[in-house]
Amino acid sequence: MAPPMSAGEFLAALRAEGATVVEVDGWRTHNRAGHGAWGPVNGVMIHHTASWGTERAVRRCWRGRDDLPGPLAHGVIAKDGRVHLVGCGRVNHAGGGDSSVLRAVIAEKRLPRPRWADADGNVHFYGFECVNLGDGHDPWPKEQLLAIERVSAAICRHHGWNARSVIGHREWRPGKVDPVGFTMDWMRDRVQERLRA
Numbered sequence: 001m002a003p004p005m006s007a008g009e010f011l012a013a014l015r016a017e018g019a020t021v022v023e024v025d026g027w028r029t030h031n032r033a034g035h036g037a038w039g040p041v042n043g044v045m046i047h048h049t050a051s052w053g054t055e056r057a058v059r060r061c062w063r064g065r066d067d068l069p070g071p072l073a074h075g076v077i078a079k080d081g082r083v084h085l086v087g088c089g090r091v092n093h094a095g096g097g098d099s100s101v102l103r104a105v106i107a108e109k110r111l112p113r114p115r116w117a118d119a120d121g122n123v124h125f126y127g128f129e130c131v132n133l134g135d136g137h138d139p140w141p142k143e144q145l146l147a148i149e150r151v152s153a154a155i156c157r158h159h160g161w162n163a164r165s166v167i168g169h170r171e172w173r174p175g176k177v178d179p180v181g182f183t184m185d186w187m188r189d190r191v192q193e194r195l196r197a
Contacts, residue, residue: 002159004039007088009158010074014083017154017194019147022084024058030071031089037123038090043105043165044152045094045125046187047073048132048178054078057131062086073129075151081143083128083151093129094121097172108164114174121172126155134180148187153194163192 005013007028014021031038049057057076064070071087078084096117102124104111128151132138152166159165168184169176 002039002041004041004089005155005158010088011085013154013158014151017150017157019150019154020082022082024062024084024086027071027085028088030062030087032069032071032092032122033089036090036120039123041126041159042102042124043126043161043167044155045121045127045167045169045172046148046152046179046184047093047127047129047169048134048180049076049129050132050134050178052131052133052138054080054082054084054131057129058084058086061129064092068092073127075128077128077130077144077147077151079131079141079144081141081147083147090122091127092122093127094125094169094172097121098174101167101172105165105167108162110164111167111171114170114172117173125167125172130179132179132181134178136180138181140181145182145187145190149190149194152187152191156191156195163188163195166191 061072071091073093076084098114098116099119169178
């Protein structure tokens with residue numbers, strides 16, 4: 001468990017890991033403060049947008065939806081690998097998930113299959129939405145996969161975590177499928193190799 005990074009620490013960590021960052025105006029104070037806790041933080045959660053187009057994804061993650069106010073992530077990772085920062089603090093990305101998964105993330109152990117939605121993930125996870133249709137056919141360019149690796153490693157490195165602190169939305173909550181198109185075990189291997197370096 002760790003206190004969340006400040007906006008300045010977050011930005012510095014991403015850049016130090018080599019991420020190409022786009023700062024959306026106002027991201028440093030854009031959050032869901034007053035609607036639940038933010039921290040202690042325990043991990044990083046990866047999502048896909050189930051939509052196309054960076055501009056559309058950034059706008060939606062900033063504003064939210066009719067049924068879910070924004071921001072819907074800390075960052076949006078475009079297909080070209082740029083990371084658009086849209087929030088800092090508590091954001092509406094993870095929702096309810098399995099407390100046994102949270103315990104495994106905290107202990108940096110192998111994840112159990114999620115069965116319940118009895119824990120609030122928005123308290124504990126940094127979240128990144130990645131632009132992809134999520135249909136199993138939309139490609140994941142190497143630049144985008146490298147950006148996912150970099151942001152995950154940046155946060156893990158800052159907090160002293162290993163790659164088991166990086167999970168997919170599908171590993172957190174029953175019924176979720178994202179991200180589709182690569183396995184989280186494969187991505188965790190990439191993150192861990194980067195952390196070793």
